[in-house]
Amino acid sequence: MNSNTGSLELIKRINRQLILEKIKQEQPVSRAWLARELALSKTTVSAICDELLANRMIVDLGEKGPAKGSGRPAKMLGFNPRSAYGLGVDLHPNRALAVATDLEGGVLYRILAPASDKPEQIAALAWRCAREAGVPMEDVAALGVSVPGTVDKKGAVVRANSLSWQNYDLQAALEQRLPCRIAVNNEANCAALGERWRGAAMQKDNLLYIALGEGVGGAVISEGNLIYGACSRAGEIGYLISEAEAAQGLRNELGKPGVFERKLMGLLQGGGLGPEQTVAAYVRGEEPANSMIQQFVQHLSWAIANLVCLINPEIVVVGGAAAQHLGPVLPAIRAVASSLTPVRAQVTLGVLGPWASAIGAVAGALGGSAAARSEKSLVGA
Numbered sequence: 001m002n003s004n005t006g007s008l009e010l011i012k013r014i015n016r017q018l019i020l021e022k023i024k025q026e027q028p029v030s031r032a033w034l035a036r037e038l039a040l041s042k043t044t045v046s047a048i049c050d051e052l053l054a055n056r057m058i059v060d061l062g063e064k065g066p067a068k069g070s071g072r073p074a075k076m077l078g079f080n081p082r083s084a085y086g087l088g089v090d091l092h093p094n095r096a097l098a099v100a101t102d103l104e105g106g107v108l109y110r111i112l113a114p115a116s117d118k119p120e121q122i123a124a125l126a127w128r129c130a131r132e133a134g135v136p137m138e139d140v141a142a143l144g145v146s147v148p149g150t151v152d153k154k155g156a157v158v159r160a161n162s163l164s165w166q167n168y169d170l171q172a173a174l175e176q177r178l179p180c181r182i183a184v185n186n187e188a189n190c191a192a193l194g195e196r197w198r199g200a201a202m203q204k205d206n207l208l209y210i211a212l213g214e215g216v217g218g219a220v221i222s223e224g225n226l227i228y229g230a231c232s233r234a235g236e237i238g239y240l241i242s243e244a245e246a247a248q249g250l251r252n253e254l255g256k257p258g259v260f261e262r263k264l265m266g267l268l269q270g271g272g273l274g275p276e277q278t279v280a281a282y283v284r285g286e287e288p289a290n291s292m293i294q295q296f297v298q299h300l301s302w303a304i305a306n307l308v309c310l311i312n313p314e315i316v317v318v319g320g321a322a323a324q325h326l327g328p329v330l331p332a333i334r335a336v337a338s339s340l341t342p343v344r345a346q347v348t349l350g351v352l353g354p355w356a357s358a359i360g361a362v363a364g365a366l367g368g369s370a371a372a373r374s375e376k377s378l379v380g381a
Contacts, residue, residue, distance in 0.1 A: 012048070015040060019048050020057065020079070028061045028076035049077060056083040081106065084141040085133070087126050087180075088361035090187065091116060091147055093162040098125050099358045100133035103141075103366065105198040109133035110355060117163045119173035126178060142181040144361030145170065146190035148214075152232045155184035161255055183365035187211070187357045188235055189226050191350070192219035194360025195317045199352040208313040208345070210237065210304070212268065212275075213320035216261040220311055226364075240303055260303065267296040268322055275322040283328050297329060301336035308337070308345045319350025 018038055023029055026037075035045045052058045059080045063073035081104040090097040092115065099110040109132050116122045126143050130136075147170065149160025155171025157163075171184045185193075192209035195201045201209075205224040211217040218235035220227040227234045238261030239252040245259050252258045257265075270278030270289050281289030304316055318326065318333075326333075326349060334347045350356055 015044060016048050016052070019045065020052065023058055023077055024079040027078040028064065029078075030064075030074035030076055032074060034077075053077075056080055058083075079103075085130070085135045085139055086362035086366045087129055087140055087143045088190075088358040088365070089116070089122055089125055089129075089143065089145050090190070090355075090358035090361060091122070091145065091163065093148070096122075096125060097355060097358045098129040099355060099362065100129050100135055101359065101362050105359060105363065107355075107359070108135065110358070117165075119170065119177060122170075123174060123177040137179060140180045142183060142362070142365035142367075143174065143178060144190065144363070144365030145174065145182070145184045146187045146357035146361040147184060148187050150232055151184055151186045151189075153228055155182065157184065158232060159255060181365060183361070185226075185361065185364050186217075186219070186232075188217035188219040190358075190360035190364060191319050191352075191356040192221055192317070192360065193226070193363040194352050194356040194358070195319060195350050196221060196360075197363040198359055199356060200317050200319075200348050200350050201315050204314045206312065206314045208304075208307055208311060208316045209235075209350075210300075210316065210318045211320040212264070212318060212322040212326075215257055216264055217320075218307075220313075222311065237303060237307070260299075264296060264299055265322075267292045267299070276325045279325045279328055293329060297332045297336060301333050302340065304333070304337040304347060305340035309341050309343050312343060313345050315346045315348065317348055317350050319352070319356055321354060323349050324353055 019034055022034060022037060031045050031049055032042065035042045049058065053060065057080055058077050061076040061078045064076050081102040084103055086101050088099045088101070094115050096113045096116045097110070098113060100108045102108065109129060111129055111132065113125055116125055122145065127137065130140055147157055147160050148162050149165065150158040152158055156167070156169045157165045159166050171182050174182045188209060188211045191211055192207060195209060196204060196207055201207045205221070207221040209219040216238040218237040220235050238258035240258070240260035241250065241252060250259050268275050268278060270281065270292055273281065273289065278289045278293060282293035308316065330349060337347055338344070352359055
């Protein structure tokens, strides 16, 4: 391919993405409207729309007359979220969760399965999920995998102690076994993407996600993009430490629960009760749960206030398995956090529950925009 041909293909791909995204955002739309809005020629728009129709990425919604005055009816176009599909697998030491979705994140099927720590098991779970959803594997655009550990930008697992993985290229191993695009990411990053795509942070481009589950983790989305950091460890808020704790000789060690994580989860566990029972006892005013949850609120709120000042998110989402029990505590967290900083951010709980990371893994694998997701069917066209 010469440089001129390559440049033309790049321009065509960019125009295709622009048109797809515009159709998804503004549907129903006409070709003439698209040409005006995107400053493209009618010929270019028409050719790309014909291609998208042929590949079922968009659909013909019939004719519609002008809103005012007279004029010829125009054929209206809409986005087809079922022109391709995505799969997501969320790995844990004792279980795996898998989902199949359309291109807008609508869940077609989900399953809770035994733990999977071998690529052939993960691939088999993906095949099973697609089959149970009634989706042919050739229509699957991508598989996203959520891992409880550090994952670099290329999909290699740097460290996942609970799965006994270190410097393991999971993405490459799965690419040998599945015909679709593969994307592997950290579970907190995936959960943040899930809440942004279909949960509590929809349409928010600046997001802080705090995960309260088996431990404490976090993720940051800035201007619509995940922040990874130099070593793919951005968002490791479990390692936060106070001046008093440092003075006591407490230290964080890589790969082990951090100082903030041990403190926060110890309080939320209520001395062995578990988050649900501890919060319930707090609501009843029982000790020691009452005192422990009050301390939990203080420490989490201080962390939120400091992090909000640092990254200035629109919204802070507290998610993870333990967060689903924090409804009675949320007003106190909001009140304390807002009293500590003039930098405002909405604070809320995640709404996707245990499925946030699996759904977010799909979002990350599909690439964020409807246009990028749908490119799978047109690559090489």
